[in-house]
Amino acid sequence: MTTYLIKGARILGGEPTDLLIRDGVVAEMGSGLSAAGARVVDADGLVALPGLVDLHTHLREPGREDAETVETGSRAAALGGYTAVCAMANTSPVADTAGVVEQVWRLGREAGLVDVQPIGAVTVGLNGEQLAELGAMADSAARVRIFSDDGFCVADPRLMRRALEYVKAFDGVIAQHAEEPRLTVGAQMHEGEVAARLGMTGWPAVAEESIIARDVLLAEHVGARLHVCHVSTAGSVGILRWAKERGIRVTAEVTPHHLLLTDERATSYDPVYKVNPPLRTAADVAALRAALVEGVVDIVATDHAPHAVEDKECEWAYARPGMLGLETALSIVIDTALDQLGWDGIAQRMSRTPARIAGLTEHGLDPAVGVPANFTLVDPAARWTVEPADLASRSRNTPYAETTLPARVVATFLRGEPTVLDGKATK
Amino acid sequence: MVDRIAHQILEKTSGAADTILLGVPTRGVPLAHRLAARIHAFEGVAVPVGALDVTLYRDDLRLRGARALGRTELPPGGVDGRRVILIDDVLFSGRTVRAALDALGDLGRPRSVQLAVLVDRGHRELPIRADYVGKNIPTALAEKVRVSLTETDGADEVRLLGGAA
Amino acid sequence: MIRHLLSAGDLDAATATLVLDTAQEMASLADREVKKLPTLRGRTVVNLFYEDSTRTRISFEAAAKRLSADVINFSAKGSSVSKGESLKDTALTLQAMGADAVVIRHSASGAPHRLANWIDGTVVNAGDGTHEHPTQALLDAYTMRSRLGRLSGLNVAIVGDVLHSRVARSNVLLLHTLGAKVTLVAPPTLLPVGVDAWPAETSYHLDSVLPDADVVMMLRVQRERMDQAYFPSAREYSRRYGLDGARMRRLPEHAIVMHPGPMNRGMEITPEVADSPRSTIVEQVANGVSVRMAVLYLLLGGKV
Incomplete structure (x- = not known):
């Protein structure tokens, strides 16, 4: 194993420090370190963050390898500063058995660019009717702890209650895609002024909020953990605040795009802006930013959702919802919230807390002697323009094409080995 | 000049019997009305007047783009079997007259068609000539002839513009 | 003049009035013996209808024909649409066929906006989903x-x-x-x-x-x-x-x-x-042809 000497990195934006990386851990830290035979990485001006952890990634394999594979998605993640991603269950076949989650986990190991932690489906085939074998997935090599029907809501309240209860046996958590399906039949975008003008069926905020309200009460009733995926409305923030004040064990994520973009984007009818939950109003964006700073929303998760060209170069109504996120997430969070969060706050919301929710004990740790060397080096002064063709993801559906963003990931280390060096993936 | 054209018309049409004047918008229309008034003053003959817009028959739409249409209004009785005199301000390439002849063909079948213009500035691009001309003004191709009428422009005037460019 | 007619919001008061005034002149054609004008001779207008609407299609067809345009009717039934050809591929096909204007009726809101990104010609919205007409x-x-x-x-x-x-x-x-x-x-x-x-x-x-x-x-x-x-x-x-x-x-x-x-x-x-x-x-139906003639004339005639 190569030894690496990182020179002059500013851990969480602090004073420049050298880090010696050996045998997968941070072996030494201090100023003026030297080591014979070590490969030196000049980190002058770079900020070191614990490797980012994404709780919400769609890797599309198995089933839609034309849109993304575990390998291409892992590469995109590493370039985005991630060392671990949680792969959503809505593949084909659905990750609702030990066999499928182990396959995804193994593909992640083979790619070796990030730790791929599979998420298991809550119900068989995501059909919302019968619980999948949650225990078998938990006991598998993939050691699944997060279960989600993401893409679909576990809408049946009795089934949701049982799922919340059942996973307590192995400290699991249900990650709910909060969308009351009867209120979103045919929905295309946020229900409001823009949808009214564009003549598109609305996805009302209340469809999300009513499920979150129900689920926090269910979680309280059965004493279970609940995680809420991609919170998108100001009203949801209010319910989460109330639930946390009551001591309910609920965590919540927000996506980078819901921190930046609004439903006005739909005016172009370009489905690159079609996403579920939909882009909302400027008031929602402001409430979500404030909630992330306040901690009512715990983490940022990408909901990285690659789609093949033909699923986006079409009429809005026929397009699949979702947008790329892994390679741009850190830049968007820095753009929208660094001022209020600081580097420590970003590490908390993009690494430590998501690692804790997912039960990934080797991730989410600040660089320190003896700690697994999972970290990323970021150039906060860099600016870059998003060129879809240059992205590592197999798909091109980024909403930030031709947008100039702040900050660039220069290097990422996974267990002491670089997955990204000089801004390029090492494999 | 209008007086002279009026006299010529009366002379050449033996009293303007069975004749109608069709002005080509914009300035051909008031000219047609002036001619009719003169003819009435000289001989007491009431010559019907109408307007014939040729925009939709032009061959330069692709080059110059669509524009607002003028009015087409035929006098009662239409054009069938009558002598139609087309009235325009300036005769230049002849393309407007060509368009007017096409338009007229779609409206009916006149016994004959004649052409009266206030100014003939030459440079014809089609085998067309005027039957009545107020004034021949030799011009260079790059020059512009601008006819102003009290009815449309506030004053009666013929101006020769540009040329150097 | 604007290039496409996708939304009534594309028209300012002056342009909208120009369309109505032009339509009034076009209406006088109905009383003539020869109900045809040579204005759009040699131009091709495609009626691309993904939704059944005979009345709207024949209104556009009559308008285009009275202006001497060549009209191609491309309807969802019995066409490549049923074989699942995408709107974009259809757009490229029409482009290759030299369509100067595409009149599109579609059940998805915004489909005409998408089409306008993919072809050089003029796009006229003949009704898109629950959006506009x-x-x-x-x-x-x-x-x-x-x-x-x-x-x-x-x-x-x-x-x-x-x-x-x-x-x-x-x-x-x-x-x-x-x-x-x-x-x-x-x-x-x-x-x-x-x-x-x-x-x-x-x-x-x-x-x-x-x-x-x-x-x-x-x-x-x-x-x-x-x-x-x-x-x-x-x-x-x-x-x-x-x-x-x-x-x-x-x-x-x-x-x-x-x-x-x-x-x-x-x-x-x-x-x-x-x-x-x-x-x-009944008047509305008759006026539809005059108005669509005006729209086609002003959009297509205005193209350099």
Whole structure:
């Protein structure tokens, strides 16, 4: 194993420090370190963050390898500063058995660019009717702890209650895609002024909020953990605040795009802006930013959702919802919230807390002697323009094409080995 | 000049019997009305007047783009079997007259068609000539002839513009 | 002149008035012996219809043919559409065939906007989903102007399923631009959330709107909406929002009744009203051809 000497990195934006990386851990830290035979990485001006952890990634394999594979998605993640991603269950076949989650986990190991932690489906085939074998997935090599029907809501309240209860046996958590399906039949975008003008069926905020309200009460009733995926409305923030004040064990994520973009984007009818939950109003964006700073929303998760060209170069109504996120997430969070969060706050919301929710004990740790060397080096002064063709993801559906963003990931280390060096993936 | 054209018309049409004047918008229309008034003053003959817009028959739409249409209004009785005199301000390439002849063909079948213009500035691009001309003004191709009428422009005037460019 | 006609909102007052004035000249053609103009000779107009709408298609077809354009009808039935060819591939095909204008009717809102990204020619929206139908709004405005002599200051009530109506959206935008005052009348379930941002008043009560209306435009209401709980029954709907003879007599004497068709007689409008002298329903159809001629002339003639 190569030894690496990182020179002059500013851990969480602090004073420049050298880090010696050996045998997968941070072996030494201090100023003026030297080591014979070590490969030196000049980190002058770079900020070191614990490797980012994404709780919400769609890797599309198995089933839609034309849109993304575990390998291409892992590469995109590493370039985005991630060392671990949680792969959503809505593949084909659905990750609702030990066999499928182990396959995804193994593909992640083979790619070796990030730790791929599979998420298991809550119900068989995501059909919302019968619980999948949650225990078998938990006991598998993939050691699944997060279960989600993401893409679909576990809408049946009795089934949701049982799922919340059942996973307590192995400290699991249900990650709910909060969308009351009867209120979103045919929905295309946020229900409001823009949808009214564009003549598109609305996805009302209340469809999300009513499920979150129900689920926090269910979680309280059965004493279970609940995680809420991609919170998108100001009203949801209010319910989460109330639930946390009551001591309910609920965590919540927000996506980078819901921190930046609004439903006005739909005016172009370009489905690159079609996403579920939909882009909302400027008031929602402001409430979500404030909630992330306040901690009512715990983490940022990408909901990285690659789609093949033909699923986006079409009429809005026929397009699949979702947008790329892994390679741009850190830049968007820095753009929208660094001022209020600081580097420590970003590490908390993009690494430590998501690692804790997912039960990934080797991730989410600040660089320190003896700690697994999972970290990323970021150039906060860099600016870059998003060129879809240059992205590592197999798909091109980024909403930030031709947008100039702040900050660039220069290097990422996974267990002491670089997955990204000089801004390029090492494999 | 209008007086002279009026006299010529009366002379050449033996009293303007069975004749109608069709002005080509914009300035051909008031000219047609002036001619009719003169003819009435000289001989007491009431010559019907109408307007014939040729925009939709032009061959330069692709080059110059669509524009607002003028009015087409035929006098009662239409054009069938009558002598139609087309009235325009300036005769230049002849393309407007060509368009007017096409338009007229779609409206009916006149016994004959004649052409009266206030100014003939030459440079014809089609085998067309005027039957009545107020004034021949030799011009260079790059020059512009601008006819102003009290009815449309506030004053009666013929101006020769540009040329150097 | 603008390049495409995708939304009635694309038209400012001057351009909209130019279209109506041009349509008025085009209308005189109907009285002529030769009902054809050479204006668009050699141009190709494609009618790309993903939704059945015979009346709109033949209206555009008649308009294009009277201007001597070549017309190609490309309908979803029995075409490559049923084999699943994408809109983009169809656009590239039409482009290769040299279409100067594509008139598109589609069930998805915004499809004409997408098409406009993929072809060089002119795109005319002939109705997209529940979004807009700008030429319908133009022919409605033309009909109002020719019946009532003006648009500015008119009180226009648009009654019915505003939520799903492309006709309502386009009319609100165009009539506002031209200075008319629009009131949308519907049960609350059939008004979109966010309608307050539209340049129009709203009312839940037809009877209170009628005495001041110069124009009442009735929208088609599909009976199936009942199954989605927008209203309890067809009978209750027509009692509260249908236009019958008694209600019609409460209108000012000069007021007209419009309907974009096809009508649900007995649902939103009774035969007595539909066939009365106040009704402009047949005129609207005739005016549709003149207005579409004007649109095609101004869009295609304007291309360099």
